[in-house]
Amino acid sequence: MNKFSSRVYQWMDERFHLSDAIDFMKKKYVPVHRHSVWYYFGGVSLFLFIIQVVTGILLLMYYKSGEDQAFESIHFIMSKVQFGWLIRSIHSWAANLFILAAMIHMFSVYFERAYRKPRELTWFTGMLMFFVGLTFGFSGYLLPWNELAYFATKVGTDIAGVIPIIGEPMLYFLRGGEDVTGATLSRFFGLHVAVLPAVFTVLLGVHLLFVQIQGMSTPLHMQHLEEHEIKKMPFFPNFVLRDLLLWLIVLNILAILAVYFPWELGRKADPFMPAPAGIKPEWYFLFMFQTLKYIPGHVLFIDGELFGILMFGLGGLLWTMVPIWDRKSAEGKRNKTVTYFGLLIVIFIITLTIVGWLV
Amino acid sequence: MKTSGTFLLFILAVMVSARVVRADDQCYVCHSGLGDEPSQKFVVDIHFKKGISCAACHGGDSKSDDMDIAMAKKNGYAGVPKGDAISTKCAECHSSAETMKKYGSSLKTDQWDELQKSVHAKVSFTGKEHIAQCTTCHGSHGIVSVRNPASPVYPSNVTRLCSQCHSSAAFMRAYNPALPVDQMEKYKTSVHGMKHAKGDIKVAECASCHGSHGIRSVNDTRSTIYPANLPMTCAKCHSDAAYLKNYKIPTDQFEKFKLSVHGIALLEKKDLSAPACNDCHGNHGATPPGVQSISKVCGTCHALNAELFSASPHKKAFDEQKLPECETCHSNHDIRHATDELVGTSGSAICIKCHSESKNTKGFAVAKTMRALIDSLQSQQKIAELLITDAEQKGMEVSEAKFKLRDAHQARLQSRTMVHSFNEKQFREIVSTGITVAGFVQGEARNSIDEYYFRRKGLGIATVIITILVISLYLYIRRVETE
Amino acid sequence: MVEHPARETQKDKRDFLKLILVGSSFAWLASIIYPVISYLKPPKQSEVVVKSVKAGKISDFANDSGTIIKFGSKPVLLIRNANGEFKAFSATCTHLDCTVQYRNDFGLIWCACHNGKYDLNGRNVSGPPPRPLEAFVVTLQGDDILIHKS
Incomplete structure (x- = not known):
């Protein structure tokens, strides 16, 4: 067995210089410190994305887009296709865990100031991927064409329509017409399985390339230490093996979730039915949804909803642009503003998500 | 001599008193002198006897013997009242309890109110008045009490009175062309009608069921003959044991009907398609269905059952023994929901009334088989239902099997009908389709339940594998790092 | 590894x-x-059965015939009358939940359980059914027959 694998390795090595890559990775080190655990969340996000790709392709084998078939085909997958229930439940669960892992990854990078020079571009590509991830979630949510998804999409796209000037055409463009219909479903389907994966893959490639070239960021408080004073472990095989270990655990968690908490399909969307009570978006949009509810009808002289959206836009922009306005960190100094801004946002998001969940 | 003397005296007294009362009624004095019809008839009129003058209805001054004064417009003379004025004239006194009391009458005073709410209050074809006025039924000038056989509304006369209009197709066409005009003809053939013809005034005539002044259409929910009210209307007499003492018929039909499937459907669930008394007994031609007609009467609704029964071997046997067809097993007024208990050879089964192991043995065997088939279908269906519920509670998707289960339910219902063929082969066919379906559904449900456990087992195995892998990987990492 | x-x-x-x-x-x-x-591995039933709307192609249905279509979890009777027009009704008998069928010898909808009959407008005309059958709307989209709830 081992002989065979070593022969395959040699065959590959002669042609593709694998040992160069391995040597490169071996020379790469991952700093070891009390915040090392956060390094793993990038890998977990990556793993969950891979699962999404695999289960997504599998679902594509049976899924049929279209008003009169979408719901039925998911129902078919869950009831008729062997392990269809598993694939679909894993896809749904992994989607949520992906957003969660990506969020943790993002916040840890933010609070560790890992975005500072020279990793600005890594941060930007990461943020872009996060937004693409949210769009993935939003578009994928509609595909089963069930009641909840239908109305969540209606509300979600409605919010986009509030934006002045571009809102109306954007709403029209997103929905593929005036209302959420089969046309919207086709659009979202195309977006979900073709456009977004392509964009995401490119961004992911660039992001990983940057990480490999630059290596892991060392926290600010360790910067003043000499090279030999920093505790570290080789990226390969130590860190990679640990990554694998965590991935396995995540996979098992997914399987348990899929078996014990199978993702519900609900009832088929009926545009002529009144909206069911308790419509809520996916949990990661909940804080925005809840905030928009609390904003009064008019703030100053602009529409309340528009004001909320503008604030979220502004907040998101500020957040994304943190490598640009945070000059201090780049120079190795502590920047309290960044911490306070970050904490404010984290507390805000957590509070409103909990409120939204309970209300 | 003494009696005849008393009699003469009595006659004299009556004549004198009439004279005395009438002495100041110049209308009557003059008109009776002329010998015209109204005054001739008026002698027997109850109003005349109560001392009411012509002027009470016709107006004018009854005290004057001068025609020009008595019948002067300025003295209120109105001549012959026309249209609704007739009834309002009557109502002036008859709707006033006070006035009626003054004349020592205990009559009700709601007749005019009731009449105005009745079908007869619709506008007549002249467009100027109600269809019926008081005089239409009670007559004029010769009005007598309803208890007087001379009254047109006396029980033995009332049918003739109503039929004057209601049996005339030409007349009825002007009001309700859809209404039949054969009620009187049918009535004559009914038990009520035949006794009525012999002068029995206790039997039902038109007004007994339809009411008198406040007659409403059959579609009016307040009508006494509205389907949901009809059983109570019939029960007025037919549940009154004292009233029917001399007729030697039972008086418990209504009590039984109330508890029957039909009674519950009609009276409690307000299902108007359920039969009331008249649906089986007829209404105007009311007569109990005879032995031969029972299955036809029930068969108007229970068509397939009746059809199957007629083709069954029981038909001949029942006819020979003069057994009423449906009634023998299901009874008549207190028909309860037919349970499976009725079929078979157990104590509560009907079959054993005629069939036993020693007598009519073939039927006994068939009954036994049929019951066994029913029971097995029922239990198979029950098992299938339980399994489906179990699978559903486990969160498995069994909507299709559940859909299929309808067929088992259908077979069960069909088998309940097919019993009436009393044909084992036909019955078995239906039941076995049901059992096959139930078996299929059970299989599907069991598969789903197995799948449920398979998922958990699979997860268990995968978890064990992953755990081993995780532990060994962990140990391996430790070793790599210590090297 | x-x-x-x-x-x-x-x-x-x-x-x-x-x-x-x-x-x-x-x-x-x-x-x-x-x-x-x-x-x-392709499942036994190799494709999604469209539950609700699409009943099939016009040519799949002969004149003067009736077909039971699964509409969600309930059966619907799709009738093509002698003139080639389509009509659809709930196939659940209003009497006791049996499934009705089209009988071209009667030209009526017929329930096998108790001989209930409905005319081609779904009206209960004979036997025990207390109410008419619920009607569904049939529309033709090109060659496809679509059934909707009215």
Whole structure:
């Protein structure tokens, strides 16, 4: 067995210089410190994305887009296709865990100031991927064409329509017409399985390339230490093996979730039915949804909803642009503003998500 | 001599008193002198006897013997009242309890109110008045009490009175062309009608069921003959044991009907398609269905059952023994929901009334088989239902099997009908389709339940594998790092 | 889990830990591949049955015939009358929940359980059914027949 694998390795090595890559990775080190655990969340996000790709392709084998078939085909997958229930439940669960892992990854990078020079571009590509991830979630949510998804999409796209000037055409463009219909479903389907994966893959490639070239960021408080004073472990095989270990655990968690908490399909969307009570978006949009509810009808002289959206836009922009306005960190100094801004946002998001969940 | 003397005296007294009362009624004095019809008839009129003058209805001054004064417009003379004025004239006194009391009458005073709410209050074809006025039924000038056989509304006369209009197709066409005009003809053939013809005034005539002044259409929910009210209307007499003492018929039909499937459907669930008394007994031609007609009467609704029964071997046997067809097993007024208990050879089964192991043995065997088939279908269906519920509670998707289960339910219902063929082969066919379906559904449900456990087992195995892998990987990492 | 081939020694080969590692890796792979292969295996019913709307092509239905269509979890009777017009009704008898059928010998909708009959407008005309059948709307989209709830 081992002989065979070593022969395959040699065959590959002669042609593709694998040992160069391995040597490169071996020379790469991952700093070891009390915040090392956060390094793993990038890998977990990556793993969950891979699962999404695999289960997504599998679902594509049976899924049929279209008003009169979408719901039925998911129902078919869950009831008729062997392990269809598993694939679909894993896809749904992994989607949520992906957003969660990506969020943790993002916040840890933010609070560790890992975005500072020279990793600005890594941060930007990461943020872009996060937004693409949210769009993935939003578009994928509609595909089963069930009641909840239908109305969540209606509300979600409605919010986009509030934006002045571009809102109306954007709403029209997103929905593929005036209302959420089969046309919207086709659009979202195309977006979900073709456009977004392509964009995401490119961004992911660039992001990983940057990480490999630059290596892991060392926290600010360790910067003043000499090279030999920093505790570290080789990226390969130590860190990679640990990554694998965590991935396995995540996979098992997914399987348990899929078996014990199978993702519900609900009832088929009926545009002529009144909206069911308790419509809520996916949990990661909940804080925005809840905030928009609390904003009064008019703030100053602009529409309340528009004001909320503008604030979220502004907040998101500020957040994304943190490598640009945070000059201090780049120079190795502590920047309290960044911490306070970050904490404010984290507390805000957590509070409103909990409120939204309970209300 | 003494009696005849008393009699003469009595006659004299009556004549004198009439004279005395009438002495100041110049209308009557003059008109009776002329010998015209109204005054001739008026002698027997109850109003005349109560001392009411012509002027009470016709107006004018009854005290004057001068025609020009008595019948002067300025003295209120109105001549012959026309249209609704007739009834309002009557109502002036008859709707006033006070006035009626003054004349020592205990009559009700709601007749005019009731009449105005009745079908007869619709506008007549002249467009100027109600269809019926008081005089239409009670007559004029010769009005007598309803208890007087001379009254047109006396029980033995009332049918003739109503039929004057209601049996005339030409007349009825002007009001309700859809209404039949054969009620009187049918009535004559009914038990009520035949006794009525012999002068029995206790039997039902038109007004007994339809009411008198406040007659409403059959579609009016307040009508006494509205389907949901009809059983109570019939029960007025037919549940009154004292009233029917001399007729030697039972008086418990209504009590039984109330508890029957039909009674519950009609009276409690307000299902108007359920039969009331008249649906089986007829209404105007009311007569109990005879032995031969029972299955036809029930068969108007229970068509397939009746059809199957007629083709069954029981038909001949029942006819020979003069057994009423449906009634023998299901009874008549207190028909309860037919349970499976009725079929078979157990104590509560009907079959054993005629069939036993020693007598009519073939039927006994068939009954036994049929019951066994029913029971097995029922239990198979029950098992299938339980399994489906179990699978559903486990969160498995069994909507299709559940859909299929309808067929088992259908077979069960069909088998309940097919019993009436009393044909084992036909019955078995239906039941076995049901059992096959139930078996299929059970299989599907069991598969789903197995799948449920398979998922958990699979997860268990995968978890064990992953755990081993995780532990060994962990140990391996430790070793790599210590090297 | 390919190990460093260069560092491989005789001792490593017999290494119990490695044996378990490789073995469980294969078991793990199998536990992934098995569901995936099963998933890809075409199911008995090879395609989604469109529950609600699409009943089929016009040419699938003969004149003067009736077909039971599954509409969600309830049956619907699609009738094509002698003139080729389509009508659809709930196939659940209003009497006792049996499934009705079209009888072209009567030209009526008929329930086998108690001989209930409905005319081609769904009206109960004979037998025990207390109410008419619920009507569904049939529309033709090109060659396809679509059934909607009215």
